[in-house]
Amino acid sequence: MLGVRLDTELEERLAAVARTQGRSKSDIAREAVRRYVDLHDEAYRREARRQSERASRRDKAEDFALWNAMAAEDAA
Template identity: 55%
Template sequence: MLGVRLDKQLESRLTALAAKTQRSKSVLAKEALTRYIEEEEAKQRENQLAESRWEEYQTSGDTVDNQTMVTWMESWGTEQEKPCPVK
């Protein structure tokens, strides 16, 4: 069980939305928290992936050269779209 104190303005907005949607304030709050937590967890996963990739680059120094990337990007949306380059 979790108790959350809301300021008056947020409480009013939540009450109004609950009335308009004919859903309880608890259901709306739970839904909002679920969405927020899912978004934050996704951000954390992306940050961890970026850190892992950065660490890998610092160790290996492997890159894809600029011209290869430009050629790939220029193929986007064409009949001859190229696969993503790999190092």
């Protein structure tokens, strides 16, 4: 359950849209939130996929050299 406070102007506009579409304000708000979350969730997944693909193309020998250098510093 979620309660949202809207300024007077936005609530009046929402009510007008709801009346013209024969829908409830809650239905319209729910759809708007769902679209927003879908958009941003998909953007997050695209970025994670992009970073994963980029990491998989990296030179593994370079990574091992870095980790070995760090281990040597810790041992010293």
